[in-house]
Amino acid sequence: MRLPDEQEERGMGIPVIYTIVAVSVFILIILAVVFMSNTRQSGREAAKNKDVEATPSPTPAKEGELAEGEADIETLYRENKLRAEDLDFWDMYSGSGAVTGEDGEENQETDEEQASASPDKSPGASASPGISPGALSSPGTSPDPSASPTPTHEPTEEEMAASGDYVQVTLRDGTKEWIEISEDIPRYTYDFTNLRISDGKMAYYQDGEKVSWLGVDLSKNSGNVDFEALKESGVDFVMLRLGGRGYETGLVSLDESFVNNITKAQSAGLEVGVTFFSQAVTAREAEEEAEFVLNNLIPYRISFPVAFDMEYIVNDESRIDILTKKDKTEIAETFLSRIELEGYRCVLYGGKNWLLGEIESEDLLAYYDVWLNEPGSVPEFPYQFKMWKYDTSQKIEGVENEAAYTISFVNYSRK
Structure with missing residues (x-):
């Protein structure tokens, strides 16, 4: 219920x-x-x-296109969302403080500019130890050798003396200087073991045959000369002083014995060359000296060269003391080229110190024959020479006063 x-x-x-x-x-x-x-x-x-993400983010407009390395970094930054800290490796490439502009020239940044331009480095972003800053380059390129210049070593006097690439000269003021031997001027190739000297007379042999000619350097200072006696003693040629310019007055004059010497030398059957002592201080004076020589050679036929002789005056001042190496080179070139223009052979006379230390060698020695004045058994002068005054003045049969022998490696009378 x-x-x-x-x-x-x-x-x-x-x-x-x-x-x-x-x-x-x-x-x-x-x-x-x-x-x-x-x-x-x-x-x-x-x-x-x-x-x-798929759409490139707008970048500020730049003048010109991005460099290849900059484009790579920009791409990496967009695709991988790199942070500024991740780019610290770039300091290894710019650590030398040098940046290369578009024209390829290297511009040096100051430390302050680098500090203001570079982001703060994270503790682990420094360059690897043992890598020099200038030794790295952008990926895919070869290292730039100029980024790390090789230090040069200044050779010592002992090294220069032992190398065979230098020769020492004594300058006008007495200072000594090492001159580097130029590769643009031919060196001499004589084998001095082939030299024979008898009674002061030198001869050079090749394969048992004499290939040299003996000469004597003569001027008014030599006194009376018996040229017939010279010829009979084995002398082949004479170098007669034609004239010169006064080292104080600047006047050009004929050697007092020239006419007599050249007449008798040619009568004796000797080959003849001439010398001129220059004290020109301008190219115009050098031309004047050359014209003087040419005019006084008109009556004669010479077979050996015309020699240009410029020297300082020992223990005295001279007109040429004021000249630079360039001046002396220009004067010698002017004289020699003018003589050569008239068909004569030329030689540049001088000692080692003059030829290497007082003129610009490469402008003359590569183009003109050299008559070397360097007493000794083996010359220190490194370049090719065609005539060599190898001894100081001595008593020579047939010459009243002392004179000096010269050997020629070229028979100029046959050229």
């Missing part, structure tokens, strides 16, 4: 359950709608971000 109140409670329970279920379903539907809405929104944002 049920009570009336129990029947009413049963009737009301079912609607309540349905209501709860319905509310729950409604809430679930709302949650599902919200979830789906959020999911679509996230997808749109992701797609948008992807498009943003």
